[in-house]
Amino acid sequence: LHMGKTMKEDLTVVAKYINKLYPPEFNVFSIYAELYHNYFASQAKKNAESHLEDKDIYLLLSWVHNFYPKEMRKDHALAMELDKVKLGSLLPSSLSKELENKYLDSEEVTVKNSLSRCLDKEIQRWKEDKEPEKLNGHFQSELLGIFVIQSIYSSQKRAEDISKAVGEELSRRLLKELPAFLRSYRDAFEDFKEKSKKHTYYKPILIANINNCWNFR
DSSP states (O other): OHHHHHHHHHHHHIIIIIGGGSOGGGOHHHHHHHHHHHHHHHHHHHHHTSOOOHHHHHHHHHIIIIIIIIIITTOTTTHHHHHHHOOOOSSOHHHHHHHHHHHHHHHHHHHHHHHHHHHHHHHHHHHSSOOOOEETTEEOOIIIIIHHHHHHHHHHHHHHHHOHHHHHHHHHHHHHHHHHHHHHHHHHHHHHHHHOTTOTTHHHHHHHHHHHHHHHO
């Protein structure tokens, strides 16, 4: 953030005031921009090659794909001059791809584990001597129906915020995880139907799960 702010502010000064003090052939703005970019890129590469937590990988990818090319370099005071310089990306494409794969692997596992924990909690609630919750007057599981959908949607949205390609790849992966989760859900529900017919709230629990189906569709 400090480097980005410094680069943006300094290049704005160069574009507005310093550039016109030199003959055009000196390419003053280009020299400044390239020096700042090369330093910024070297720091990004250094960070990318170190051990990063998942949140740091996400932040670095956000800089590579969004903050740097779209917010900094498309700033109205700089865009026209920067378009002439052709600075390139903050990271080599191979290193950027490596980080994207790490992020996708981690996010896929996170969502998978989240769905699994959610189902475990739901199964535990079926075993309790407690009536299911009602939403808009109908028995429904807010935990299962809403949490699962929100988990998948928010994960896809975060990935799309990095880039369209990363978002599409994560969506493709999660489209495999959702059917696997639904099969586990179906198996657990069938098991409950067979073994828990004497449960106090057997019928409301059946209704709640049937109502969940609409959300999942």
